[in-house]
Every structure is written in C-alpha cells, then in structure tokens.
Amino acid sequence: MSKLFPKSANSLPFQILIYLGLVVGIATAGVTYYMTPKYTRVGYAPVQPVPFSHAKHVQEVGLDCRYCHSNVDKSAHSNVPTAQTCMNCHSVIKANSPLLAPIRESYEKGTAVPWVWIHHTPDHAYFNHAVHVNRGVSCVECHGKVNEMDVVTHSQPLSMGFCIECHRNPELRLRDPKDVYNLDSKRLADQGAAGLKTAENFVHDWKVKPPQSCSGCHR
Amino acid sequence: MAHAVDHAVPTPAILREVNPAVLPRAVLVENNRSFSWITEKICGIIEAKTPTWWWVCFSLACFVASFTVAGIIYLVATGVGVWGHANPVNWAWDIVNFVFWIGIGHAGTLISAILCLLRQKWRTSINRAAEAMTIFAVVCAGIFPVFHVGRVWYAWYLFPIPNSNVIWQNFRSPLEWDVFAVSTYGTVSVLFWYIGLLPDLAVLRDRFFAAGNTFRSFLYGLFALGWRGSNRHWSNYEMAYLILAGISTPLVLSVHTIVSFDFAVSLLPGWHTTIFPPYFVAGAIFSGFGMVLTLMLPLRAIYGLQDLITQYHIDCMCKITLATGTIVGYAYGMEFFIAWYSTNPYEGFAFVNRAFGHYAWAYWVMISCNVITPQFFWFKSVRENTSLVWILSIFVNVGMWFERFVIIVTSLARDFLPSSWGYYSPSIVEIFTFFGTFGVFSVLFLLFIRFLPVMPMAELKAVLPQADVHGGRGLNDKH
Secondary structure (H helix, E strand, C coil), X not given: XXXXXXXXXXXXXXHHHHHHHHXXXXXXXXXXXXXXXXXXXXXXXXXXXXXXXXXXXXXXXXCCHHHHCCCCCCCCCCCCCCHHHHHHHHCCCCCCCHHHHHHHHHHHHCCCCXXXXXXXXXXXXXXXXXXHHCCXXXXXXXXXXXXXXXXXXXXXXXXXXXXXXXXXXHHHCCCCHHHCCCCCCCCHHHCHHHHHXXXXXXXXXXXXXXXXXXXXXCC | CHHHHHHXXXXXXXXXXXXXXXXXXXXXCHHHCCHHHHHHHHHHHHHCCCCHHHHHHHHHHHHHHHHHHHHHHHHHHHCHHHCCCECXXXXXHHHHHHHHHHHHHHHHHHHHHHHHHCCCHHHHXXXXXXXXXXXXXXXXHHHHHHHHCCCHHHHHHHCCCCCCCCXXXXXXXXXXXXXXXXXXXXXXXXXXXXHHHHHHHHHHHHHHHHCCCHHHHHHHHHHHCCCCCCHHHHHHHHXXXXXXXXXXXXXXXXXXXXXXXXXXXXXXXXXXXXXXXXXXXXXXXXXXXXXXXXXXXXXXXXXXXXXXXXXXXXXXXXXXXXXXXXXXXXXXXXXXXXXXXXXXXXXXXXXXXXHHCCCHHHHHHHHHHHHHHHHHHHCHHHHCCHHHHHHHHHHHHHHHHHHHHHHHXXXXXXXXXXXXXXXXXXXXXXXXXXXXXXXXXXXXXXXXXXXXXXXXXXXXXXXXXXXXXXXXXXXXXXX
C-alpha cells in the first residue's frame, strides 16, 4: 500500500485545529459585528416627508416630548402626532411654507403623513412605553439625544441584549421621574454614591421589577 | 502449646488429591476456524457484489425514510402545530419516540463498554453492529426534540454559546441536562466505534489495494489514519479503547437516568417517582437487547455467520433481556405498590387510571410485551428457536415504545385538575415522521453492513484458541 499519509501529516491535526479556529473566529467576529443591530440598525436616518427638526422644536421652541407624543406616559404605544398638533402653531407660523405642504394636505384630507418608521419593535416582542417612562426610564436611554437631532437617527441598537442588560440592572440607568423628559439630565447612578443609593431605593420603593423571563416580552 | 503440637504432628489431608471442578469455557467461534477464515468471511461481505436483497431493502428503507423527510419539511414550513400536541398533552409522540430511540442505543454502549471492562469475551461478535445501532438510534432520537423546538434554526440556543441576545440556558432544567447527556453520548459512541474500526479499516485498505481497487483503498486508507499494526499502534489502541470504555461505562447509566429526570424532576403524578432512573436504565437495556436480537439474527442467517454468533451468544443476549425485562416488570409492580402505600390520592388515581382508564389498551399492550414476553427466555428450547427469539424481540421493541407512551401521555392527559383533562391522538404528520425514522435507521444500518466490517476482525481473532500463547491450556497445566 502506497503511503497515504507522509510524515508531515503528523502535524495535520494541529494545523486543522488552527485553521478551524481561525475560520470560526473570523466568522463569529464578522457575524457579531456586521449582522447584529449594533451595525444593522444604529445610524439609520431616513429622509422624512417633512424635514422636521427635533433640535429646533425642543431647544428653540422649548416643547416637551409629551406635547406631541402625548400618550407616551399613558399608553403602551407612543403616538406620532396628527397633523392637527402641528397645525396648532403652523396655521399661523410659516403657514405657507412649501416644506409643510404634506402637513396641510393631511390636515385638510384626513390622511396620514407618511412618516418613515425608525424605531421598530419586532412583532414578537412586547414593549410598553408608559411602564418605562413612569418608572424613571428616560426617552434618551433608547432614543438617544433626540433634542439635539435635526434628523432623527437610530442611536441605540435596541437589540434583545440591549433590553436585557437594563432589565438585569435597572438601578444603573434610572433617572429621577421628574427628569425623564429632560434629555440632558444625568442618571441617578452617575451622580455619585448618594445618587446610586437613591436609585436603589427607588427600585425597591417603586417596585421596579423588570421581567427577565422569556414571557415577559415574548408574550 | 497446642500450636506446637499441631506443628509437630501434621494432621492428614482430608482429601488425598484436590480435583478442581472443570468448567469449560464456552467456545466463541465454532468449527475451529482459522484467522484467515475470519478475515475472508468478514471482508467477503464488503468485497462481494452488492446482493439483490440489499438493493431491495435499501430502496424500501429509502422510501420509508422519505416519510420522515416529508414530515419534517412540512413541519418546518408550517409550524410545530402540525403535530398533535395540544393542552394538556404537550409532550407526546415526539418525546415518546425520543426516549424509545435513545433507550435502544443503550445496549450498544453496554456491550461495548461494560462488557469490555468485565472481560465478557462473547461481546466481540456483536459489539461492532451494536455500536453502529447505538449511533443510528441516537440520530433517530435527536430528530424529535430538535424539531419539536419548532423554529429549528434556533436549536443552537440549547447550547450555552455566548450570543448577542445575552440569554443563557436554565441549568436547573433537566431538559438542559438532557442536551449535555445526549450530545456526550453521541460523541463518545462515535469515537468508541471509530477507534474500534481503525485496524479493520486498515485491513480493508490493504485488501482493496492488493485487488487493484485504488479508489476504495484510498477511502479506507483515509479513515484508517495510517494504521500499520505496529506494536506501538496496538499499545496506543488498547489504551485508547480502555479509556473510552471507562468513559462510556457511566454513560450507560447516566444518559437514561437524565432522560428519566425529564419526568421524575417534575411534580406530575405518575412522573414524580424516585424509581425512575433505575427503571429507565433497565428498560433501555431491555429494549436495546431486543433491538440487537432483531438486527443480528437476520444478519446471522443472511451472511451465514452461525460460527461467529453462536447459540451461546444468543443465550447470553436472551438472558440479559430476561433479567432486565424482569426488573422492568418489578418496577411496574413497585409503582403500583408505592402509589397505594403513599396514600397519595393523586398518585393512586394516576396508576389506576393507567391500568383502567382511557389508555388502558396501551397499558395492557405494554404489560404483555414487556413483562410476559421475556419470561419465555427461561426456556432453553425457546432460546434455541431462532425464529421465535426474533419474534419475541419484536414484541420487546413494541412493548418498550408503549411503555414510554403510557408514562408520558396518561400522566399528562389526567393531571391534578379535572378541568384540564384531555385525550391525545397523534396527527398524521407525527405518525409519518415516526414511521420514517425506521427507514432512516435502516438506511444507515444497511450502508453500515455494506461498507464496514460488521464484526471486529482483530478482536474476534483474539478470542480464538490459536491466539492463546499457552495453546488453549491454562498457565499451570502440565504439558
């Protein structure tokens, strides 16, 4: 029988292990980086039908988040305002701006403004806005500094891992409830030892018990 | 002083001469066959032209296996709801079939590991095929829990792999223990089987090379890993084989113990019992030997292997079947006794319901196949009637499937609250999927007997009288 395995084949298992390790390592790193929401979703900033600037409306006009997203603290769903809300001001201010034409059309005909949905909760996950904002989870935790955005951008991965990390240690991310809509405020835990103590007391006293079981979100 | 007196005057021996009883060892290879006869016989199976019966059986097996393939494709495309499970019976045929197939595998591991450590030399004739049976049974068993997951592409969630969802397995769940038990079992079984194959693959490599078939020689040579049969090879081989036997021995007991924990760790009447681990292990070996007999007897007849699988081998297998079957029968009785003795009304109801409730037909099928069938093996005339042994082995297989059905379904269908009682019947998709696994198993087994040596030639030669350096006589015999 001719030699099927030359002497050099003795190192073959070691070589196979190394190559396999390399291939698996590169594949894992690639998938983890390029196929998770950190890469696929963060930075998504579609062009909207109306170039609405959150920065201008919050910083210059001084609107609260809840002026437009009026049900965020009452409902599971945070509503996008109807054209009626816009027209409260824009029937007077810049009433004839061509940029606002879709708003006026929606107001007159009763059709929806075709806003592009950015922060999309998957169908198989349940998320309740009211529960979060009423227990000290600020808008900024998931949506980023919208008050500084001219164009709304997907700033956090909003992956399952992102949710779970907060659900495991809520005290590290909570704010004083009065600061929830102040996107420039600091987390309690970032305000020194006393702040962390306050956050821990808040978690206890307000019974902040974020579910970690599957059925908490996948109902 | 008495001592000194004894020493001075030795008492006469009671017997003039000691004649130890002569217990002849059973002959493991009959008709005084030679080394070369064994090689020719086993390699001849592979080297001969593919027989017609093999093609007929293989086509039939492929056809039957297509039922599993079709059932699985339909399930993946539609959803796990195509199986008949629904509240309250959320575990049914899938888990029954899983436990059934896993149990069958246990005979292979017992033969290869425990009988090896106990130096039961009769194992050599049947261990290769029994180990193959183990691996193929694990393959069939794995199909059911994996596809019961529903979204089968997420089945990897069963393993603790760090992932971007930062979820982790629940290590308190016996289902997670099952994942480790079965995957370890599969891996070790494959390794054990493969290590044992190495010298025989090298024989085939050399024979095909001598016959001029370089392609097959290359393939066998690739898997023989350069085996030359040198002293050092044999020394490493024996050590590796012994270590694997040592690793496999606890697996014979642990795998089915953990499978039984799937039930015993829960609180359901009829499941929550401490007798489950030994009872499941005995049942697994019982069903496994049933399957070994079912497979080996036709193989023996077709290939004329009567000199290698002798009546002594069949006797041994029948006796193990009898012993484990009787343990299983004892466990059935003990379950009833404890249900009565505990005075727990739920436990009592669960067992009365098993025997006389809606599923009584399944219970009595189980009792007749598992308790009555093996008792025939007490009789030498039965053990010597090969056809009868084969038929009885089929009954053992049927009975052990029904045992799992009775345990799983009757307990779930009648739990604590009458408001959540139900009756389960399998859907056609479930029936097809299970039916097809016999085809999957047969396809794999037929490929095995066609392309791999069905018996370990090297080990068989070692049990021949010629292999004994003392010429078959004991060390202390006077020549």
